[in-house]
Amino acid sequence: MTHDTEPGTTDVVRDLTTSENTKGIQSFAEILHTPLPKHPPFFMDVTLRDGNQALRKPWNLDQKETIFKQLIKLGVQGIEVGFASSNDQEFEACNYLSSIAPENVVISSLSRAVEKEIDISWKAIQNAPKPRIHIVYPISAFTIENVLKTSPTKVLERIFQSVAYAKSLVGVRGEVQFSGEHFGDALENLDFAVEAFQTALNAGADVVNLPNTVERYRPWLFVSMVRAVTNALPKDTKISIHTHNDLGMATATTVESYFSGAIQLETALNGLGERAGNTNTYEVAIALHNCGVSVPLNFSAIYETSRLVSYLSDVPIYEKAPLIGEDVISHRSGIHQDGVAKTRHLEKGAYRAFDAGLIGRPEGDRIEFTSQSGKSAVFCILRDSGEDITLEQAGDLQPILKKISEESGKGELTLDEIKLEWNKIKAISYKTNQA
CATH class of the missing domain: 3.20.20.70 (Aldolase class I)
Structure with a gap:
């Protein structure tokens, strides 16, 4: 050749x-x-x-x-x-x-x-x-x-x-x-x-x-x-x-x-x-x-x-701009979120090209829920907000949130919207245990 x-x-x-x-x-x-x-x-x-x-x-x-x-x-x-x-x-x-x-x-x-x-x-x-x-x-x-x-x-x-x-x-x-x-x-x-x-x-x-x-x-x-x-x-x-x-x-x-x-x-x-x-x-x-x-x-x-x-x-930063873009530390795919969740505590992340703290960014890996997200996203989002939730419970909540995301046409759900559905599940579970 x-x-x-x-x-x-x-x-x-x-x-x-x-x-x-x-x-x-x-x-x-x-x-x-x-x-x-x-x-x-x-x-x-x-x-x-x-x-x-x-x-x-x-x-x-x-x-x-x-x-x-x-x-x-x-x-x-x-x-x-x-x-x-x-x-x-x-x-x-x-x-x-x-x-x-x-x-x-x-x-x-x-x-x-x-x-x-x-x-x-x-x-x-x-x-x-x-x-x-x-x-x-x-x-x-x-x-x-x-x-x-x-x-x-x-x-x-x-x-x-x-x-x-x-x-x-x-x-x-x-x-x-x-x-x-x-x-x-x-x-x-x-x-x-x-x-x-x-x-x-x-x-x-x-x-x-x-x-x-x-x-x-x-x-x-x-x-x-x-x-x-x-x-x-x-x-x-x-x-x-x-x-x-x-x-x-x-x-x-x-x-x-x-x-x-x-x-x-x-x-x-x-x-x-x-x-x-x-x-x-x-x-x-x-x-x-x-x-x-x-x-x-x-x-x-x-x-x-x-x-x-x-x-x-007066030149805006593209949200996908490497390192400094608003969106480059966000993870929305279920597969990616699972990798992020399992490697968050490690120096090298499965889907992390750099440490946000290294360059002075106030937050690290950000997991957000959309119709593309899986149970790891639900688990991490609620755990990070102080909720006591198991991975199994997150798996039960995920299809509910996925349906809301798809049918509402909103795409990404806020923490309040996720917590609202989580609280409904907790209420049902509480009534069941009391019966």
Whole structure:
């Protein structure tokens, strides 16, 4: 069986796909004992820049400060506070937030590869304890030809000049990050992308960022590109990942990129960002945690953060949103409820992907009764409310409640409705015993 690579795939990807990824599926035991990356993940938050610029009503300074302070509470290691050169309001926000930044948090401003704009970025964030200028410039063949309308040689010249200039401003106190915009589209010219990143490093860049600016393909393809670039650059290169969620796979892409060599993970609160949004901070954090990675975030602040961001952005949280959605801890199927009931006391639940208490949610597994529910649901709901009921009694009550749910058309029954029927059964039982 052969594995054909995509048309236009460069040698660096072809070498990768014909070696490491074609050795066959590992045994479960081998997977469990696969060494974790030696480097802890570095969370670079882009909510105040990428997230904010996509809002119908961008945040004012007070709102940005509120989000900024919540990010500090959450424990992110870096914050991109804005795009200082884009307008006066952004400059003011970048400048102010830099002045109140903690000693241990990297503060970044985005800039195009233009000296005048780099100057503005530096002026805005230079008072931060750990300032960083973030320069972005396209590197995919498609964008170079159709948007920049220039040559690859000119692109490399611009990258070197802009990064070197930024480095001359930040000196030894600050950092420079270079992002190769549309890296995810650079499959056909990946060798050039490697050259572009190496050029940035030669000019003094401290971090190179590989963005999936528009998500078009399966995660494996992007992750293969990340691994190829990581292998091609010097071993001490600090690789960053910035993925968008156009096809709904940004979390998977970011998590697997971390396991493929990325150190810095650019994410956004509530997954805010252009179009379908950026990688969601919470999903990446808990996925890594579940895989045994030591994640340097304050998990207990996740739930409150999600509510705050939703309120300030006026973007509601989908009830099925992973981790933070209202419905993700609910169980209504009889089979699921039985599994939940039998594993509630265990660290790992039959149908529990995460511990709600870990992220600051006020409640754990929630069992609710509908026509799809079984006796375990009745038993747990009433027991949790303080009722003394046996599993056998719950089995007698279940068909009664199921019929009410179906015939009323209401679906889910409230605790009061369930108790009403339970009290009827208890009354009948009492009269029978008295007779």
